[in-house]
Amino acid sequence: MTAPASKDSFGARDTLKVGDASYEVFRLNKVEGSQRLPYSLKILLENLLRTEDGANITADHIRALGNWDPKADPSTEIQFTPARVIMQDFTGVPCVVDLATMREAVTDLGGDPDKVNPLAPAELVIDHSVIIDVFGTADAFERNVEIEYGRNKERYQFLRWGQGAFDEFKVVPPGTGIVHQVNIEYLARTVMARNGQAYPDTCVGTDSHTTMVNGLGVLGWGVGGIEAEAAMLGQPVSMLIPRVVGFKLTGEIPAGVTATDVVLTITEMLRRHGVVGKFVEFYGESVAQVPLANRATIGNMSPEFGSTAAIFPIDDETIRYLKLTGRSPEQLALVEAYAKEQGLWHDPSHEAEYSEYLELDLSTVVPSIAGPKRPQDRIELTDAKSSFRKSVHDYVEEQYPTPHTKVDEKVEESFPASDAPALSFAEEDAVASVPTAANGASGRPTKPVTVRSEERGEFVLDHGAVVIASITSCTNTSNPSVMLGAALLARNAVEKGLSVKPWVKTSMAPGSQVVTNYYEKAGLWPYLEKLGYHLVGYGCTTCIGNSGPLPEEISAAVQENDLTVVSVLSGNRNFEGRINPDVKMNYLASPPLVIAYALAGTMDFDFEEQPLGVDQQGNDVFLKDIWPTPQEIQQTIDSAITQEMFSKDYADVFDGGERWKSLPTPEGKTFAWDPESTYVRKPPYFEGMTAEPAPVTDISGARVLAKLGDSVTTDHISPAGAIKADSPAGRYLQEHGIDRKDFNSYGSRRGNHEVMIRGTFANIRLRNQLLDDVQGGYTRDFTQEGGPQAFIYDAAQNYAKAGIPLVVLGGKEYGSGSSRDWAAKGTSLLGVRAVIAESFERIHRSNLIGMGVIPLQFPEGESAKSLGLDGTETFAIAGVTKLNEGETPRTVKVTATKADGATVEFDAVVRIDTPGEADYYRNGGILQYVLRKMTRS
CATH class of the missing domain: 3.20.19.10 (Aconitase, domain 4)
Incomplete structure (x- = not known):
């Protein structure tokens, strides 16, 4: 696509020379007021300067941004034109379905189907379809990929057709990595060089965690698939110039605290402050001390605290990471030269103007988890056991009558009014009060159930049992400090003779193949596998509800006895009903803590007071005894991760191997819809559409x-998640000859509106x-x-x-x-x-x-x-x-x-x-x- 010529009302068009190359650029300093703007608004300003057309984007819009009042409520609409679009397959398949349908609709209205083509680079990463059917075995990855291809053949054929039919559309095949990790490690440019121009890399994505790329200084956020399609077709994203929250970072992260703990702390702070619809921008003396992987982890959680974006500016750490991940010397030179030339390079001594201010001293962060149903509900690890004991009463219905007619004082002390569980009268003369440790009872409802398993032996399940402990999701699997921290903890646990409890479903789903490579180079895979953390796939898995079924005997015990069991995952989402249909309570934790909870086997656990087991000499082993030091983690990072790993793994990122290339793929400008398909169907959006819209009605x-x-x-x-047999969607699939075992998930069937309507509000x-x-x-x-x-x-x-x-x-x-x-x-x-x-x-x-x-x-x-x-x-x-x-x-x-x-x-x-x-x-x-x-x- 040739870039539309800007009207350039401000005379900002100029040339930037970098080495032997010259680029057209639009200089921000030509707009009065630009120097005081936050980094993120400077990127928007450049976007308007470059796309000014006198109609949708005018000199007044540009002036309004230059004159931005940090304290005013957003009122000025601007049109933002993202440089590229990124998608994952759950949300991307419907986009491509709609584009294919639009090609037919354009033809029906007398237009040219070739006009329906992405005008901006669009990249789709297939990462949401792998389900953890097989775990805890050496061949889990291969078997899960095989099952994935079997389930999703129709969708994958359709995406391969799209890859050939549309210009500027690329697909990263299954088994490669998670979209946001592939984005930061390979796809993101930080500065674009296209059609002779250089300009900031910006993107919108069909996944809300697109904000992970904010860690690289790239302004981008999640939009609906609907908006993404429009952006691909050259439509700008309509938005109001936002308020920008300046978030100052000071101090250093203490030993024993992970990037995940920092993220959960920031999530809680920002959700409490209120940042919906705002940009968050990090600045201050400690920004330089925050590794890129940590920045990406923080950016990833932007939807969890509600902001549109959560961005870090470009600095030496950005260049270091781009170099480590195999970007070319020419690209590195362009990013640095452009950022410095345009005032986009982080200068700790220059403080931009912000609408609101927050500050975090990183040295005050403590180990944390979040749950049992929202990412912002942070719990200090030392309070995890007592917090669980309070929360479990929201899920367990057993009555605990006592002879008292009112709640006794000890119970009142244990549950402050704000956290008090709802008390209901079982009988007129007795309150169903909650037994607590304070009044001599267990402190939580218990319902021990003995389970016998051929594979796992005999064990007792109770409320609070951790039945899923999964290292998963883009949030943390992109971060070597927590991934290698988890592997070193696994090594230490194995050397102390500890093992994971038999009822825990363990899984390791890294965000890219690079993780596998550095685990191998560090010699840590055997320890992870000894604890059941075998590779299950490169994909989102547990975080999006693809945790797969629990072992049959465990699932049966949970359902028959209405047990309130728990998942612990290193993800970013833990909403109710999301992770697994058998699991009611879900907690977010760092990868090392995921393994710690797999060793403990229950949420009703205090890591400071209770040992995880005993070593070969019979000594108690506590979490602190196996937790790796920051120095050891950093030494492992330095020795195990190389630039060559990234260059090698991403050299053939769009190739996909034999499985992908051998899929029979239809050809042609328009798609040949299969009337029997239960995965991909032509949607009804354009049926009966006229050239002019009908008037809107009351x-x-x-x-x-x-x-x-x-x-x-x-x-x-x-x-989302599993399709129940007795649901409208389940009935539809059975009516179309699909066996229950082949239902797959709602996410995998997003290209079929008939399934999706039946699952809406379900x-x-x-x-x-x-x-x-x-x-x-x-x-x-x-x-x-x-x-x-x-x-x-x-x-x-x-x-x-x-x-x-x-x-x-x-x-x-x-x-x-x-x-x-x-x-x-x-x-x-x-x-x-x-x-x-x-x-x-x-x-x-x-x-x-x-x-x-x-x-x-x-x-x-x-x-x-x-x-x-x-x-x-x-x-x-x-x-x-x-x-x-x-x-x-x-x-x-x-x-x-x-x-x-x-x-x-x-x-x-x-x-x-x-x-x-x-x-x-x-x-x-x-x-x-x-x-x-x-x-x-």
Whole structure:
């Protein structure tokens, strides 16, 4: 693609010479005020200078950025044009499906299918499909890859077709690495050199943890697959100039503390501070002391604290890492010269202006974990046992009656009011109080169950048993300090004679093949394998719900006895119902602590007070006895990791080997859809589409599909994890001849809208308040007399047949979590026209608009509860039609009519925040907007 010529109103166009090469650049110092801007806003400023077209991007936009007021609320819309798009296969397959469908739709509207082509480099890494079916054996990796190819053959054939059919689209085949690790180790440029220009590398990705690349000084974040497709097709991302939080780092990380501990501390601090929709930027004297891998780990967790990005500036450490990972000398020279020339090089003595300020003295960080259901719920390791004992009561229903009629003082002391478990009266004269260590009881409910296993022997399972201890996910597997720390801890444990408990499912899923290489060079694989940490695959695995089944006898014991068991993983997500259907409590931890919990076998464990076992001499062995020193970890890093490892492993990154190359692949500009496929189907988004959009209409006679509480995440909305046989999606697959063993996961079937609609709002932990004490994908179907309980999908089908539109009611932070396009696509395809919530997270709000669903907010301080709405009402929404006149109304009038004719009226705030979003909504969605624009041109 030839870069569009900038109008260059500021005379910023110039030439930069680096060695023998010359590049066109746009100088930031030509814009007044640029020097005081944070690093991240300088990158946006350059983007506007280079893409100024006088229409979408004007001199006024550039001036507004130069005059940025750090204290003002965001109000100025700008159009950001990312340099490239990065995808993983779960979210990437639907993107390619939509592009393939658009090619046909363009043809139907009389256009040229070749116009549907990525205009920016688009790279897809297949990393989300490997499931840990096999673990704890030397051939686990090979067997899991074999099963993966068998399950996903249709998807992989489709992606191979896309690789050949579309320009600027590359696929990294399965078994290579995790998308974000491949991004920082190979794909990221830091500074782009393209079409004779040099400019900052920026990207959007179809995975919320795209922010990991922020550690390399690359501005990028996760968007919905819908926005990513538009970006690939040359559409800028519409955004408001954000507030920027300056996060100052001082001090040094103490011995025994890991990068994971730092990340969990920062996550807790920023989530508490409130950074949704903001940029976070790290600065200060200690930035130089933060290794690149740690920076990437921090950037990775940006969605967990809610910011759009969490970026580190370019400095010597950036160059060191780019060199280590095999980037060319020419690229290194360009990055350094460009960053210094443009004022993008980190200068600790120069402090930019920020909207808000936070500071962390790294020396104050202590070992931590987070859980049992949110990444921001940090627990100091010393408090882990007592915290577990409090939290377990949220999951265990056993009653513990005592003769007291009130809670005794000792119990009150053990559970401060803020953390008190809900106490319910078992009988009128007895409180179901919680036994604690303070009053002589165990401190937690217990339910010992004896399990007999041919393979694992006989053992006792109880509430709190760690049944999964997985080293997984981009967050930590990219970081040699924690990965080698875990391996050295494993060596020390084996040498002391310790072993993992027989009920723990162990797994090692590194983020790239480089990890395998440095484990081999350091001679540490045998120790990991001795503890059951065999290589199971290069992919996200446990962190995204691909933990695979528990051994049958353990799964049966958990289900039959309703045991509350635990997973511990080195990932970034631990939302309810995400990790494994048998596991209720999930904790995030550093890789060394994952192994420590596998040795302990239970969450009900105090590492300071309780030994992990005994050594050959009969001495107690505590965690501190096997924890490696920082010096030993660093010496191992220095001796085991080389530049050649990266150069060798990434030399043939797009090759994929025989398995990939031998897949039979269709050819042609348009895809030959297989009507029998249950993986890849042509979606209905463009059916009946006309060259001009129909006017938008108000909503009347709408029913509530779901009434939901606070912190409903896209994990609750979007289909993920295993497909249950008795669910609508399971029934669909069985009707299409698919055996239960071949269901695969929802993620692997994201290219089939029929499966995905049936799994929308079907999370096993979803609580729809239309029903009492029911969890899962159920609602009341008011097309039937009395509104009986029904699957959400089945009810939605009945509403559609009756011509009844739908709304969803939500609480605070609706749609937080991953950038899941299917959370919006599924909502739209179920017939939902509006979501009314107390507040939204950025990506999901924007994705709803991208699918033609209007996001509305209750008036400030109001909620469904305060307004007396129970979800049985019929809703009318008036004032939406103002959008036809080219304006976005600030509010619309909502009238909810109850069964007895009484009404509740309120003015809902319209959360269409930018003119670009209004255009998308008027067109019925972002893809329809892009398609119409293409055919007109």
